[in-house]
Amino acid sequence: MNLSCIIIDDEPDAVNLVELLIKQSTTWVLKAKCYNALEALAFLKMNQVDFIFLDINMPKLTGMELATLLPPRTKIVFTTAYSEYAVESYSFQTIDYLLKPITLKRFLASVEKIEQHFFKIRAGISAKCRTGSGIYFREIRKNIKEDFIKGHPVF
Numbered sequence: 001m002n003l004s005c006i007i008i009d010d011e012p013d014a015v016n017l018v019e020l021l022i023k024q025s026t027t028w029v030l031k032a033k034c035y036n037a038l039e040a041l042a043f044l045k046m047n048q049v050d051f052i053f054l055d056i057n058m059p060k061l062t063g064m065e066l067a068t069l070l071p072p073r074t075k076i077v078f079t080t081a082y083s084e085y086a087v088e089s090y091s092f093q094t095i096d097y098l099l100k101p102i103t104l105k106r107f108l109a110s111v112e113k114i115e116q117h118f119f120k121i122r123a124g125i126s127a128k129c130r131t132g133s134g135i136y137f138r139e140i141r142k143n144i145k146e147d148f149i150k151g152h153p154v155f
Contacts (some may be wrong), residue, residue, distance in 0.1 A: 001028075001089045002027065002029070003114070004029040004050050005028055005031065006034060007034070007050050007053045008034075008039075008053065010056070015033050015035070018053050023027060025108060026111055036061070037058055037061035037066040038061060038064065040054075051075035051077065051095060051114065052070075052076055055078075055080055057081070063090060072093065073093060074093055075095050075096050075117070076089070076095065077094070077095050077096045078094060079099075079102065080098075093116050099112055124139065
């Protein structure tokens with residue numbers, strides 16, 4: 001699936017690991033690697049991504065604080081060593097919560113969850129585009145059915 005993301009983490013080794021896992025396991029576009037929340041805010045003001053990988057424990061501005069500043073539709077995959085923030089993280093548009101150290105098995109499970117999330121969203125948008133106004137199409141179906149019952153096929 002064609003998705004774009006960024007990694008926000010103050011630990012270069014953690015950034016490198018997530019980047020490597022993305023490259024080895026997906027066809028996603030990694031648009032940026034941000035090493036603090038302020039750098040990420042500046043990037044996100046000028047660029048759109050489908051979702052972000054976000055560390056929680058960072059200096060100056062934590063990942064949880066950053067999450068409150070992001071547009072409400074921003075999808076997040078938290079990457080952290082702290083399990084105690086898991087419940088709170090789901091008050092945002094959280095797709096997944098990865099505990100460090102991130103294993104390949106757990107990352108692949110997250111990939112599946114992320115892609116399923118976006119597949120459902122895109123399938124919903126596609127269905128809305130195909131059907132347009134439900135009322136309009138219900139009316140057309142009603143008229144076709146009435147014409148058929150009356151013996152006036154529309155073909």
